[in-house]
Amino acid sequence: MTTLRFRPLDVGRWFVWGTFAVTLALLPLVFRQGFALTLLCQMGIMIIFALSYNMLLGQTGLLSFGHAVYMGLGAYFAIHALGLAGAGRLMLPVTLVPLAGGVCAALVGALVGWVTTRRAGVAFAMISLGIGEMVHAMSLMFPAFFGGEGGVSADRVVGAPVLGISYGPAIQVYYLIAFWTFISVAAMFALTRTPLGRIANAVRDNPERVEFIGYSAHAVRFRMFVLSAFFAGLAGGLAAINYEIVTAESVSTVRSGAVLLAAYIGGIGVFFGPAIGAVIFTYFQTAMSGITKAWLLYLGLLFIAIVMFAPGGLAMIVLQNLRVLRAGRLGRLLPHYGWAAAAALVALAGFAGLVELIYHTAAAGAAPEMRVFWTTVRPFEPGAWLVFAALLAAGATGYRAAWRRVRSAWDAVQREIGPA
C-alpha cells in the first residue's frame, strides 16, 4: 500500500501501526461520554470479528453464512470461564479470558472445518448456513451450556485488582478491548504476509492450479478456517467480558448476516476494508437505530449499492482516489464529487422523509403531527409528502447529471494516469 520503504527500518509500516495504536489509546480522551465509550467497545469487537470473517471470504474465497457460530461459541466458553474464575475453580486472569474463547472456538472450528472445508463455493456456503442454523437451534435445546432463553451471565470483576485494574469501570474494559484489537489486527495482517496467507489467496483464485503445484487446497482452507474461528472466538470472548451476558442471539444467523454485510460494505479485497465496514455497521446499529427505526433499510440499500456499483467496497473507493491524489489530479475531480454529493444528499433527505412518513402513518393511532429533520410536519396531509417526493425527484435528477460528469472526468484522469 505504502511506497515509503527504508531499510533496515520500514518507516511507513511503523508510522501506520504507530498511528493505529496511538488512535486506539487516545480515542476515549476525545469521546468522553459513556455512550461513545460503549460504541467504541462495540466497534473494536466488530473490527476483530469482521477481519476474521474476511480471512475466509476475502483471503481464502470461502463465503460463510454461519460465522457467528464461532464468535458466539467463543463468547459462551469465555463467559463460562469467567464464571469458573469467579467461583475460584479456574486460575485464569480476566485479561486472558478472550484467549480462552478464541482457543475453544478454534477447537470447534477444527472439528467442523475438517469436514466443511473440503469444498468451496456454493457448497461451503450452504453447509455453513446449515451449521449456523443447527447451532442456533441447539442453543435453545441445551440450557445447561447455553442458558436457555435468558442466556448465561457472569461478573467480569474477579478477585482483587491487579495494578489497580479490576475491569469494573468501562474505561478499563475499553483498554482491554483496544489491546486485543491491536494485537489481533496486527496478527491477522502479519498472517497475510506469511506463506500460508499467500497460498490462501492462490486457493481463492485457482484451487486446481494450487493442487498441481503440490499443495492441498483442503489443508490450506482448513488452516485458514481454524485461524479465522480463533479470532472470531476471541472477539466473542471480548463481547462476553463487555456485556457480562451471552444469549442465544449471539450464535444466530442474524449475527452471521451482520458480519457479512459489514465486511462487504467495507471491502473484502483490501485488508483494512472490513474494519471500515465494522465501524460503519456498528455506528448504524447503535447510533442510527436511535434516530430512525429504518436503519437496517438504509444499511441494506448501502449494501446493495456496493454489490451493484462498487464490488470492491468502500476501501477500494478510498484506494482508487488515493491513487488519483498521488498523481496530483484529485483536484479536478473534487468539484464534480461535490455536486454529486450535494444532489445525493438532497435525494437521501427526500427518501428518508418519505420513509419516516410511511413509518409514522402505518402505525396504529399515529399522532397528527410529527417531527422530521427538525421541523414539524403533518403526515396525514399531502403537503409534506409532496415536498419530500419533490426533494427525492430533484435530487435523483441532479445526481444523474452530476454522476455523468464524475464519470467522464474520472475516465479522463484514469487515461492520463494509465492502468494500475
Place this chain on the structure above:
Amino acid sequence: MEFLVIQTLNGLSYGLLLFLLSAGLTLIFSMMGVLNFAHASFYMVGAYFGYQITRWIGFWPGVVLAPLLVGIIGMLVERYGLRAVHKHGHVAELLFTFGLAYLIEEAVHLIWGRAAVDYSVPASLDGALFTLFGSSFPLYRAFMAATAIAMLGAIYLVLTRTRTGLVIQAALSHPQMVEALGHNVPRVFMLTFGGGSALAGLAGAVGGPAFVTDPGMAAAIGPIVFVIVVVGGLGSLAGAFIASVLIGLLQTFSVALNWSLAGLLDIAAPADTFLGEVLNLTLAQAAPMLPYLIMVLMLIVRPRGLMGTRET
C-alpha cells in the same frame, strides 16, 4: 392409527407447500446459477399481498392477484438488479439477493408493521374435511395441497408442452447454444425468475392463513427451503419434490413424538448435566435441528443430493 393418517396428511400438505417454494428456487438456480436468498422473501410478500387484497376485495382475488404481482416484482428485480450484477459473477448475484432479503423485510416492517397481521382462513374453506376417530383434517389443508398439485401439473405441462418451456429446458443445460440459435436468453431468465417468484408468492398467499403471517416468516422458512433444494439435488425438480415431502413429513411427525435417547435405552439420566440433556432430549425438542442435520450429512455423504446431476 388416526394419528398416523392425520399426521401423514398434514405432513403431505405442508410438504407440497414447501414444494411450491422449492420448485421456483430450483428452477431459478438451475437456469441462472443464482441461489436466490430472497426467495422466501417473495413468499412473505405473497402472503402480505394476499392479506391486503383479501381486506380490500376478497380472498379469492387475493390468491390469484398476489402471485401475479409478486411475479412482476420478481421480473423487475431480475431486469434491473440481477442483470446488472451478473457481470460480477455468481457470488455477487448471491450477495445481491441476500441484500434484497434485508430490504424486503424492512419494507414489510415499514408498510405492515412488526406484529403479525390477521390473515385468516376464509369462511368458505373453514372447518374440517373429514373426521377420523375424533381427529379432524382441516379443509384448508386439503385446499393447500390441491393448489400445490395443480401448480405442479401446470409447471410440468408448461415445461414439456409449450415452446417457451422447451426453450427453458434447453437453456438449463446449454444457454450459449440456445442463444446462438436466436432465442433471447436474458428474456427467458427474466421469465423464469418472475415465474419462480410467482410460485413463491402463491405459496405465501395460500400458506399465509394456514401458518402465521408476520415479518419473521421469511427468515423462518427460507433456510428450510434451502435444505430441501440441497438435499433434493440442486437443479432437480424431481429431487426437490421428494425432499419437500420428506421434510414436510419429518417436521410434522417429529414435533409430535416424545422419543428420547434415554427413553430408548431405558435409562434414567441426570437432568442437570450436558450429557443428561443430550440423553433426555426428545425428538419433538430436536425437531428444529433435524432438517439442518440431514442437509449437513447429505452434503458430506452425497454432495450432489438425492437426484442431482451435478456437484454443488
